[in-house]
Every structure is written in structure tokens, then in C-alpha cells.
Amino acid sequence: MKKDILIMVAALNEDKSIGHVVIEAKEKIKNADILVVDGYSRDKTVEVAIANGATVIQMAKSFGIGGAVEAGILYAYRHGYNYFVRIDADGQHRPAEIINMLNAIENNTADFVIGSRFLGNSNYRPNFLRHFSIFLISALVHLLYKIKIYDCTSGCQLYNRALIEFFARDIRFEYSEVRAIWTAHKAGFKIEEVFLNMAPRTHGVSSFSTLNAFLYMFKNIVDIIFSPPVFIRRHKR
Amino acid sequence: MMSLPARLISIIVGLVMLIIISYLIRRRQIYNIYAFTWLSFSAFLLLIGFFSPIVEFISYVIGVDFTPVAILVLIIGGMFSILLHLSIIVSGQHQELKRLEKEISLFNVFKPK
Numbered sequence: 594m595k596k597d598i599l600i601m602v603a604a605l606n607e608d609k610s611i612g613h614v615v616i617e618a619k620e621k622i623k624n625a626d627i628l629v630v631d632g633y634s635r636d637k638t639v640e641v642a643i644a645n646g647a648t649v650i651q652m653a654k655s656f657g658i659g660g661a662v663e664a665g666i667l668y669a670y671r672h673g674y675n676y677f678v679r680i681d682a683d684g685q686h687r688p689a690e691i692i693n694m695l696n697a698i699e700n701n702t703a704d705f706v707i708g709s710r711f712l713g714n715s716n717y718r719p720n721f722l723r724h725f726s727i728f729l730i731s732a733l734v735h736l737l738y739k740i741k742i743y744d745c746t747s748g749c750q751l752y753n754r755a756l757i758e759f760f761a762r763d764i765r766f767e768y769s770e771v772r773a774i775w776t777a778h779k780a781g782f783k784i785e786e787v788f789l790n791m792a793p794r795t796h797g798v799s800s801f802s803t804l805n806a807f808l809y810m811f812k813n814i815v816d817i818i819f820s821p822p823v824f825i826r827r828h829k830r
Numbered sequence: 831m832m833s834l835p836a837r838l839i840s841i842i843v844g845l846v847m848l849i850i851i852s853y854l855i856r857r858r859q860i861y862n863i864y865a866f867t868w869l870s871f872s873a874f875l876l877l878i879g880f881f882s883p884i885v886e887f888i889s890y891v892i893g894v895d896f897t898p899v900a901i902l903v904l905i906i907g908g909m910f911s912i913l914l915h916l917s918i919i920v921s922g923q924h925q926e927l928k929r930l931e932k933e934i935s936l937f938n939v940f941k942p943k
Contacts, residue, residue: 630935639940649940656928664932671936764929 598625598695599674601665603658604682605632608641614684615645621688622695628668629682630661659768663760666752666768670761677752685791686749694751694787704756704782707742707774708749708789722803726810730771733817738775742786745771746813749789756782759828771813775820780828832882832897844875867915871908878904 600618604611615627627647631639632654642649652664662679669677676698680686686708694706719727730745748770752760756777760766766776778784832840851868854860860868878885878901889900 643940643942646942648942650935651938652935653931656931660928660931663928664935667932668936765925767925 595673596624596626597674598622598676598678599628599665599669599672600625600678600680600688600691601628601630601662601669602642602647602680602682603630603632603661603665604634604638604642605654606634606636606638607682608634608637610684611638611647611682612641612645614680614682615642615647617684618680618688618691619646622692625678626674628665630665632661662768663766666757666760669757674757675754677757679748679750681748685793686789687792690789691749691751694749694789697785697787698751698753701785702783703785704753705774705777705784706751707744707747707784707786708751709742709744709747709786710789710791711743712786713788713790722806726806726813729810730813730817733814734771734775737817738778740775740778740784742774742784744786745774746809747789755828769813769816772816772820775817782828832878832885836898837879837882840875841879844872844879847872847875864915864919867912871912874904874908 600622602611602614602618611629615629618625618627627642629638629642629647629649631642631649631651633651639649639651650664650668652661656663665679666677676695678691678694680688680691690708694708697703698706727744727746731742734745735741750770750773759777759780759782760768760773774784847868851860851865851872855862855865885897885901885904888904889895889897892900892903894900894903
């Protein structure tokens with residue numbers, strides 16, 4: 594049976610948690626295939642993912658998480674999936690909550706749904722630097738692109754077919770959570786935020802160390818400030 | 831006015847650079863469009879060797895009284911443009927490599943058992 598949804602998990606050295614994520618996603622969302630994009634992990638991430646029923650492709654980790662997600666988008670495009678969801682490999686995005694996002698996209702006319710950590714009463718408590726950088730990026734996106742997104746840096750994003758095609762066909766597209774948002778907005782896609790509660794991390798450490806947090810903030814802010822005016826072909830709905 | 835030795839050195843260095851670059855292009859060790867900035871740099875050295883008043887004119891325009899400093903400024907500017915060109919090339923190649931890596935990753939799909 595042809596499945597409709599592609600759930601993409603970018604993983605690097607996550608063999609402790611990846612099996613759990615894959616099993617839970619398969620259980621909760623029936624008509625979905627799971628794609629794990631592995632960055633040539635040193636541990637058994639690939640074996641564990643395959644054994645639990647995920648499809649695996651490998652993308653060199655030097656292209657970062659952006660490269661992995663782009664590979665996932667290209668996979669979804671070539672294999673004709675109608676929806677593309679990206680979740681984290683550490684199990685912090687609950688598949689049960691992703692169903693809410695899928696409902697939102699099916700009922701509404703939104704093309705792009707963001708699983709936002711800040712809309713409802715969340716368990717998510719970021720540290721000060723992280724919170725500040727998210728706030729700053731949100732404010733800049735609001736100022737320069739006239740779109741109010743509370744959680745710009747959420748890794749949980751859902752695209753419909755039109756948006757998958759739009760991203761996959763643009764060979765100069767470089768994925769980052771924030772850039773995906775404003776590129777899609779500029780191109781005329783409709784973006785919606787849905788509350789997503791985060792589960793606490795069970796294994797491993799976040800890639801978001803203090804240095805990485807600064808680099809991430811710097812990269813995104815440079816990106817936001819130097820990009821306009823952007824020339825993006827508008828998408829016809 | 832530039833002294834004769836300075837003009838000779840400038841001409842010789844420009845010619846040597848021109849020869850090396852054209853040799854590398856012929857041996858396909860530099861892809862020709864990437865050699866563009868290098869060739870313009872050697873052309874610039876030859877230009878100031880043959881028509882040295884141009885250097886005085888440039889130093890007058892940029893407001894440097896001591897002509898050798900103007901030459902240094904111009905050479906540093908040339909270096910910067912070469913570096914900038916290299917950065918553009920590297921970024922383009924990064925993009926191209928990523929595109930290829932994505933295509934290759936789609937060839938090796940490990941299906942679940």
C-alpha cells in the first residue's frame with residue numbers, strides 16, 4: 594500500500610534512542626513511512642533503525658543537519674509523498690502530538706505547520722541563552738518578513754506536497770529551520786503553528802552547547818539580516 | 831615616477847605569473863574561469879610596469895603621497911579580490927558537492943527487513 598506521509602529523522606550517533614522513536618512513530622501514525630537520514634554514525638544507528646522498520650539513507654555529516662533534511666525532502670519528492678514531517682532523533686517530539694499537526698494541515702489550508710513549543714503550557718524549559726536567541730530570531734523574522742512565528746527554531750516541521758516540490762526543485766535552497774519559514778512565507782505559502790509538548794530527553798546530549806548556541810544564533814541572524822530583499826518565485830495556490 | 835628596476839621587476843613578475851598560469855591552464859590544472867582573477871592580477875602588474883604614470887595617477891586619486899605605498903595598496907586589493915573569488919568558488923563547489931551527495935544518498939537506500 595502506498596503511504597502518504599514521510600516522517601524524517603536526522604540522526605547522528607543516536608542508537609540508544611532511535612529504535613524507540615521509530616517504533617513509536619510507526620505505532621501512532623499508521624500511514625507513514627519512517628526515513629532515517631544518518632550522518633555516517635560511528636555506533637549502530639543504521640542497524641537499529643533498519644531492524645525497527647525504518648528506511649535509511651546516509652548523508653555526510655559535514656553538510657550538517659540542513660543537508661540531511663534536504664536529502665529527506667528530495668527523497669519525499671522523488672517517491673511522491675504528500676506530507677513530510679521532520680522530527681528529532683532524541684525522542685523529544687512525540688508522534689502522538691504530530692497527529693495534531695497532521696489534523697491541522699488536513700482541515701485547514703495551511704501548507705506548512707510548525708510544532709511550536711511556546712504556544713501552550715509546555716514542559717519545555719530552555720536555558721536563558723537559548724530562549725534569548727529564539728526570541729531574537731523570532732523578533733527579526735517578524736520585523737523583516739512580517740510574519741509572527743513564536744517558535745522559529747522548532748525542529749518539528751510539516752510540509753505538504755506543494756512545499757516539498759517547492760523546496761526540492763530549488764537547487765540553491767539551503768535548509769535551516771528559520772530559512773525554511775521565511776522562504777516559504779515569501780513564496781506565498783501559508784504557515785501555521787500548532788502546540789507541541791516536548792518529552793524530556795532520555796539519552797545522549799543535545800547538540801546545542803553554549804558555543805553551538807552562539808554559532809546557531811550568529812548564523813541565523815546573519816542569514817536573516819543579509820537576505821532581504823529576496824527574490825523568490827511566488828507560488829500559486 | 832617609478833624607478834627602472836621597480837618597473838623591470840613588475841614586468842618580470844607579471845610575465846612569470848602569466849607564463850605559470852597559462853601553463854597550468856593548458857595542463858588543465860586550473861580550470862580556466864577560475865584563473866580569471868590570477869590573469870587579471872598579472873595583467874595589472876604588466877600594466878604598471880609598462881605604463882608607470884598610471885600608478886602616480888592612482889596614488890593621486892586615492893590620496894597617497896608615497897607611490898610605493900599605493901602599489902602595495904593595489905596589490906593588497908588584488909589579493910583580496912583573488913581571495914573573494916576563491917570564496918565564491920568554494921561556496922559554489924560546496925553547493926555542488928551537497929547536491930551530488932544528496933543524489934548519491936538516494937541511490938543507497940537501506941530498506942527495512
